Amino acid sequence: MALCVFLGPVVAGLAGSILPSFGYFPALGGEAFSLAPWRALAAYPGLGAAAWFSFWTGLAATLLSLAAALIFTAAWRGTVWFKAFQRLVSPLLSVPHSAVALGMVFLLAPSGWAMRAVSPSLTGFERPPDLATAPDPFGIVYVACLVVKETPFLFLMILAALNQIPDSPLSASARTMGYRRTIAWLKAVAPLVLRQIRLPVLAVLAYSVSVVDVALILTPVTRPTLGVLVLRWFNDPDLATQFVAAAGACLQIGVVLAAGLVWKLGELGAGRLFRRWIASGDRSRGENGLRVGGFALASLVGVLGGFGLVVAALWSVAQRWRFPDVLPSAWSLRFWDRHAEALLQAAGVTLTVAAVAAALSVLLALACLENEKRRGLKPGNGALWLLYTPLLTPQIAFLFGAQVLLVTIGLDGAWVAVIWFHMLFVGPYVFLSLSGPYRKLDPRYRAAAVTLGATETQAFFRVVLPVLLRPVLVAAAVGVAVSVGQYLPTVFAGAGRFETLTTEAVALSAGGDRRLVAMLALSQSVLPFLGFLAAIMIPAWLYRDRRELSGFR
Amino acid sequence: MSAVSAAVDDPETGRGPEPCSELRSAGLALRSVSASIGGRDLFINLNLSVGPGEIATVMGPSGAGKSALLSHICGVGDPDFSFGGSVALNGHDVGALPASQRRIGVLFQDALLFPHLSVGENIAFGLPTGLGRDERNARIAAALADAGLTGMGGRDPATLSGGQKARAALMRTLLAEPKAVLLDEPFSKLDAALRDKFRRFVFDHVRERALPTLLVTHDPADAAAAAGPVVELAPP
Known part of the structure; x- marks a missing residue:
């Protein structure tokens, strides 16, 4: 289930980029496969x-x-x-x-x-x-x-x-x-x-x-860069350019794979040198x-x-x-005053998306971890790779195709879509942040709770969650930070209708009002910081009389 | 060792199973319990019955499956181990019940007081629901007094001494009104002087309540003090 939510858009998105790159995109009249987009791409100076x-x-x-x-x-x-x-x-x-x-x-x-x-x-x-x-x-x-x-x-x-x-x-x-x-x-x-x-x-x-x-x-x-070019083509009003953009997105995957291959080869070569260096006894x-x-x-x-x-x-x-x-x-201070309304509006949109995406991601991560715990599952390396999939796939490569998916189900430009696409990137980081503390919690706390008559669910809410309050809030803050920084997912899923601090900052960066850009960049940085501050201060206050949980020993 | 009324089949010597003739219905009874991990047998055909107020001891080296056995009995088993045989409490097989309904209390090596609750809240955690507020408070106060913690109900458990924590943990277990108690080396981390005192404290309480009790330990002195049946598990 969680897998579908996260990998669905990635897979659909990749398909939605690969097919048009070979000329297949019925919505735009491309019904026959051809290499034309690739030829156009190659011809681009x-x-x-x-x-x-x-x-x-x-x-x-x-x-x-x-x-x-x-x-x-x-x-x-x-x-x-x-x-x-x-x-x-x-x-x-x-x-x-x-x-x-x-x-x-x-x-x-x-x-x-x-x-x-x-x-x-x-x-x-x-x-x-x-x-x-x-x-x-x-x-x-x-x-x-x-x-x-x-x-x-x-x-x-x-x-x-x-x-x-x-x-x-x-x-x-x-x-x-x-x-x-x-x-x-x-x-x-x-x-x-x-x-x-x-x-x-x-x-x-x-x-x-x-x-x-x-x-x-x-x-x-x-x-x-190639990514910038692809984005330009996607935004081109001439719809035929979409095919070139799709081909460019596929080329981007190719470039990432090539870089990965070179990295791997470099790793082998460096490993050999490293081993020789170790053996040298220097x-x-x-x-x-x-x-x-x-x-x-x-x-x-x-x-x-x-x-x-x-x-x-x-x-x-x-x-x-x-x-x-x-x-x-x-x-x-009058520039802050002058732009207050615009800033607050962008901050409001940013925070709403970030808060919902982070909260849902935390719930989902907790559900997965709790399920894994109760069923005694031992996630292996494969699960870790799946978790990393949205992070290893170039955003630009699958977001275009995923947007096609959104248009098909009538969700493009909706809050749901923006939050969902943010969660593709928020979710993995939240899970990575939470899974360590969660799996490290002494299982005997849970055993103590259930042998005292609490059901598994009661044990979770009355013992596991309160004890893990701080890591849970930190994971949420990580989620907020990741979401605040998202540019492409906001642009694509929001169909350009969502103006967050980040999209505004990027849009105005070239030739915009220098002071406004400065304020946007600062606000962008302050929001995640406030999130982390809350994640540390809330448990510190709630557990001010509980030495082990206040975070200050 | 005072009395050996139970036996375990030793997979190394090939000693035959000893039929357990007198299976009392009152108390805790293990019938031909076997444990394995990853297809390797830890022990097979363990038979043991523990009557009300009796304290049986399971001894054996690390890795023999002592703690896994306790986890299995109280229903919080580690999925890495697989068990056979049956566990009955007062004549009823508890194997199919979730841990929360078995009414088998456990005392661990560490006190494991919940760090987010006060000492009093910890002790109250196991109280049955449906008690009036006065009744709850009276039971908590009595338990605190019994453990020498009068007036400390509001304290952070992290501020208690090792002995205080251990006594509070026992009170928490007993207030849940268990029908049997498992002791997972609860004395091993206490220093020598405290150990004897706390052991007597625990044993007095379980005997007074006539609870069938199963103790897991490394320490022969624990087994001697328990004065009940002793089972030795073979090295893995």
Whole structure:
């Protein structure tokens, strides 16, 4: 049942993209199979460049994120800096991709804060230079933004994997053999960790190769990614272009698969080198470089991610801020006032969708977990792959087809549709967040309850749920954060009629009112943050007299 | 060991099953119970009857299936294990009943007081429904007094000492009015001085209420104090 809800649209969506790509789309008069769409696609100038751009930026972003997260963990695990980064990273994880991208624009654009900080003292610029810094044609800022967003995710995945790996005895025993800290961890623990986080890494790869909202913000109009091109074709008023769009969506799947294949091959090659490195017995060579490098990468992630939003906050209250002033010369809150109505309206839509999608996802996850528990099912690797399916499939590739499904059943542009499509992405994250604490709960609490005369259902509501209140609320907050950040699902399922903070921010990012964009990006980031705050404060207050559950020990 | 009135067929020595002639209907009776995990037998043909107020002991090394046996008897079995034979309480087979209707109380190795409830709420968890409010409060107060926890009903269980937690857990089990009690090594985590005291506390209470009681333990001293039938499970 839950499977149908989640996989139905993915499968239907893929079919709905593949069939039209071969010219079959009865609603638009395409009733015979042909290769015409593919020929039109191939003839499009710049297609190869766009596909190649998507391909290499996705791979680079994934590799850099993984390296940053892994090396930082190896070099600094167990130190104060590690804990500090952990604290910094969790809020960054909840900031939507598009908000991070906008923050990078505020920071790195030709008139951005970074340029102001060094102008005119170093550069001599009295006015914003005519340089393409962000968005830049080389994709550097674009990759940097993906790294800023994905490093925290992989970092947390590594931490989760470390819950199941006895890493401190392993690296300690390597250290007693003379290996320095970082080398010891990389050689003794990293291989085990990498095996555990294979799926999350693939999800990051698929996402990075096919992301659309970040690309809309951080790549120049003349230098689109494949995903951006496909979106343009979908939005083209000429209906014949739909066939090309479908073919493009299929090509996007191909690019993701190709990237996955290259990743896999790289994994094999790197594994061989790694094994040779382990066998070499090198104990300290590279240690210092790795420590410094890991620290530098992690701080860069934190600074780029956090500071961009600080600059956005400055812009939202800047009445006059001339280049190259580092700070505004006049401040005012009236822009918030002026845009309050629009902001509140978008925030209302965003929050409604997010709250319902998160709540339903939590209910569904609890039902699945409870069912699994009562039937004594042991979910294997297959179930995990199914769970990851919506995260491993390029959004743009199946959303078009899934929209056709919605039109067929008359749901396009309805609240139900938007919430359902958000749940495709909210659901897996909520489940992943909740399943750990749920399965770890001592089964004897439940046994104690039922042997005291409570039925299974009473035991669930009177013991399991209250004890797990905090993880349940955290999972809901994760769901809200994921939903707030969704761009494409909102656009497609909402048939363009739903204006959330994210769709507005992306739509206005190019050439819109800078202050309004700043406010949108901030609001986007604040909503998930408030969700996490509530998820921590509610149990802390309810259980203020219950030491084990308040979350503060 | 004081009395051995039950036997288990030892799959290693091939000792034959001992027919259990005197199956009393009052009390807890296990008839040819067998357990296996993943197709491998842990024990077969276990026969044991425990009369009212009697405390039987099951001993054996880790992995022999002691705890699995208790889970099976009270109905919260782990699906990894499969069991044969029958379990009867006061002459009725309880095998088909859900755990919540078996009226078999369990005391675990840890007190497992529910962390979200106060001590008093924990003790009240097992009270039968349909009691008046005054009656409920009176029973809770009496149980708290009995456990030396007078005035601590509103406390967070996490703030109790190990001995206090253990006594509160027993009270919680007894207030559910069980017809038999299973003890899953409830003394093993307490330190030596506390262990003897708590053991006496538990044994006095189950004897006073004439409850058939089955104790699982590693410790021969527990079995000696129980002074009931002893079953030794073979190493796996």
